[in-house]
Amino acid sequence: MTHRLSAMFEGRSMAVVGASARPGSFGARLAHAVLSGGFQGQIDFVNPRGGEILGRPAFTHISELDQAPDIAVLGIGGPNLERGLTDAIDKGARSAVIFDSCHGETADGAPILQRLKDIAREADLPVCGGSGMGFINTRSGAVASFYPADHLKPGGISLIAHSGSVFTVLGMNDPRYRFDLMASPGQEIGATIDEYITYAASRETTRAIAVFMETARNPQGLIESLKAARDRGVPVVICKVGRTEESACLARSHTGALAGSNAAYAAVFEECGAIAVSSVDELMNTALLCSTGRIPGPGGAGLVTDSGGLREMQVDLATETGTPLAQLSAATRAALRTALPPELDPSNPLDCAADLTDEFPKVFERGLKILAAAPEVSMLGLEADMRDDYVYEDGVLAQAMTLASLTDKPCFFYSSFGQTHNRALGEALVDLGVPCLNGAETMMAAVRNFQSWSDNRRSQVRDIPIEPDADTVTKWGARLQAPMDEHAALALLADFGVPAAQGVICTSADALGEAAGTLGFPLVLKTAEPGIDHKSDLGGVILDLNGHDALQAAYADLSSRLGPRVIVQKMVDRGVELAFGCVMDPDFGPLVMVSAGGTLVELFDERQFARAPFGPDRAEALIRRLKVARLIDGVRGDAPRDMRAAARALSAFSAACAGLAGHVAEIDVNPVVVTQTGAVAVDALVVPVPNVQQDAA
Incomplete structure (x- = not known):
């Protein structure tokens, strides 16, 4: 099937609107550049003054052309762009290029950028730009840019750069880098970066794809494009900029504080087989090595x-x-x-x-x-x-x-x-x-x-994630319309297949005896007062209670300081502690984290992320990247813990996160204790989606 961008990159005719014969003008620079690649197709210049440009007659309007152009190169400014794009569409253009920054407004006060996007979407027209440098096909000699390409030789790299400056720095600097295609999508008026990746990967002449990316405007499309390139055996090397963690300050859970905007992209790149790099030097040299x-x-x-x-x-x-x-x-x-x-x-x-x-x-x-x-x-x-x-x-x-x-x-x-x-x-x-x-x-x-x-x-082994039970998702989706305490959070996890510590809610000293009789000593006593997310920070957890007197004394202390509502929990066997977490990334959905848990969080400052859901094999691979995995395997004669149980628990957790994606904002499970015989979630925080709570209120 013909790719949507074929009309752009494989076009055989161009109409250059705004070309000029005036020395030093942008239009003159554009006209020279368009002719610099030796393009053998039809090139027509359009200028309202007509005349002659570089020995070619200039049409006064695109409608005068003898045929519809495959590519309309719009070298015109903001006030004329809306009309210029609609005129090109009316003429039957199959694609367009826009260089202008598109920051102005239309005559009726609407943002010009959004207007252009609406026009392109309604016409299903691929548009490269705005605020970019256009594109170059070194094979055909098509130069839809105002940078000349006469020095470029064809090669195996397709360069896709959101930044126009990066397009020129990487594409025009050193002759050892040989390109199949070069594209500067800019603001992606009529085509998103995933479309460029998919198209480049479909070309027999593209051996590697180098991407300088600011954001994914079509996140699911990005995932599909990277997987398509992987399946074709084409390496995609990506330098993703804007790797900040500013969004973490908005989170209530430890997971949210550890996850930044870059974590989701890194997880997606790994899942889809892309190569993530942190600099343009690494980007181009990796692509160069891959391009043979x-x-x-x-x-x-x-x-x-x-x-x-x-x-x-x-x-x-x-x-x-x-x-x-x-x-x-x-x-x-x-x-x-x-x-x-x-x-x-x-x-x-x-x-x-x-x-x-x-x-x-x-x-x-x-x-x-x-x-x-x-x-x-x-x-x-x-x-x-x-x-x-x-x-x-x-x-x-x-x-x-x-x-x-x-x-x-x-x-x-x-x-x-x-x-x-x-x-x-x-x-x-x-x-x-x-x-x-x-x-x-x-x-x-x-x-x-x-x-x-x-x-x-x-x-690569096909990872088979656990599918969450539909009835369980429905049950907890309804329950999440109200705030969740730890007792409910652990019950939620257990329903989704994550082993969780047994516990009983008590609101008086009299109820403690019955709970102790049901659970058996040793016990843990925790505050269960609403609004206390992190109990240990307030001294709200008392461990290893081995008798009724110790239990009553602990309750007297907790209730006097933090309130009467507590959870009595069976003490879990000692083991290696992990932490599971999940935040809902606005672009890529539920993002699961695994790290060392409990006090080991500070000692092992590392974490792994993956999109939910995923299977036990993927879960184990994530855990094994952590230094704490050595403790699970056993060191210095220490008995090994149950790594497969930890992996099954993490996989089940990922299924819960995927199933409840529309209902929870964050989940924090810390610690998950990995023992010789299993893995048990001991404490959990579930934060429902805020607007769900507000609607319920």
């Missing part, structure tokens, strides 16, 4: 360098950053030992810099061939001190130029110095299928990202 179409197998990178000192630094960096370097087998080490001079060690990274004799380049050749053939090597990298103005050994340069012919594995040339003067060398290498990466840390990040993407894709 070669996919790393199991193992790690094999690196060949010309420096013992840099080799040591790279070992340090790999350890510090978690970058997988190949663990050389005994057979590979033996082959290297035979091939190398005695003074060089058979290691990875491999220093091949022997004495500068005629044998010097041959040592590199032998080392590279052995690593290329080693099954434990998934990628092959070569470093040598070569620059645009200096090559100290032509034979090593020849090795770099032929690196891609040694193996079908991903291979790359790199320099440990990020400012190395090698733009021309990088351009020459990429023509030969060898990405050139500058900076040891940048190289390590790209290798780590690509290897992780490949490993995750290869080992």
